[in-house]
Amino acid sequence: MEEEVVKLFGSRSSPFCCRVECALKLKGVKYEYITEDLSNKSNLLLQYNPVHKKIPVLVHGGKAVVESMIILEYIEETWPEVNPLLPADLHERSVARFWMKFIEDKCLSIWQAFRTKGEQQTKAIADSLEMLKTIEEHALTGKAFFNGDNIGLTDLAFGILVYWSSVIEVVIKVKILDAQTFPLITSWKQRFMEVSEIKDCLPNYDELVTFFKLRREIVLAAAATSS
Structure with missing residues (x-):
């Protein structure tokens, strides 16, 4: 089965994007980092996050997940076996x-x-x-x-x-x-x-x-x- 592509739309100046990237690194998930110009947001960003129009946006299998804390939990629930980031209890x-x-x-x-x-x-x-x-x-x-x-x-x-x-x-x-x-x-x-x-x-x-x-x-x- 072909591995689903993971993309992260973000900016290196954002702590909220950094949170997400750290979680992906800790999980060993391969991803593509797409840097956004926040003064000229891409059509893809606006498409994936039409409500808030903000970064970070995680795209997994063509579906978008937004808001950094929600993305963190999504990463944990999607790849729970590798380096668990929430307690089992x-x-x-x-x-x-x-x-x-x-x-x-x-x-x-x-x-x-x-x-x-x-x-x-x-x-x-x-x-x-x-x-x-x-x-x-x-x-x-x-x-x-x-x-x-x-x-x-x-x-x-x-x-x-x-x-x-x-x-x-x-x-x-x-x-x-x-x-x-x-x-x-x-x-x-x-x-x-x-x-x-x-x-x-x-x-x-x-x-x-x-x-x-x-x-x-x-x-x-x-x-x-x-x-």
Whole structure:
């Protein structure tokens, strides 16, 4: 039987696309990466994601799957035998999904800190610190990764954002993830970043900083114009 083609429509500057690529790498799934110009989206992207018109989009067997967290679960359910990314135990699986949902709901504060300044940015930074405090105190105690000894979907959900948040720290000149305040997350981050499949997917740090510095100028200028 001929292997079904897997395609990933994305952008190297997007943490949400990086999540998906990491999962494919960890599963050993062969795929074609199709880079999208977000200022001039392709007809294929618009065809595969007509509602939100966003990346990432995973195409498997000609059918599209959209939204990064949904794509992660799809990858796990489609290739469950290779390097499982969710616990086998149903309760532990529900805990993993809880933290995935928590991270997805709370991570917006990091992006809000990037997109704003003044009081709005101060509040966003405070919300980000509260999110990190919750994870430090309740999610990683006594564990190498969120699932235990092995990397899983929750690690992908959080870890990629941690890499991007370190870029945002440089851009906005504010330290958020302090090693003394968050020792468990810091140790976990070091382990996460040393996984070869993760390292293969992460974009160049300096290039990402340059990109987001320019992006922040554009976002703030647009906000000033509209206010």
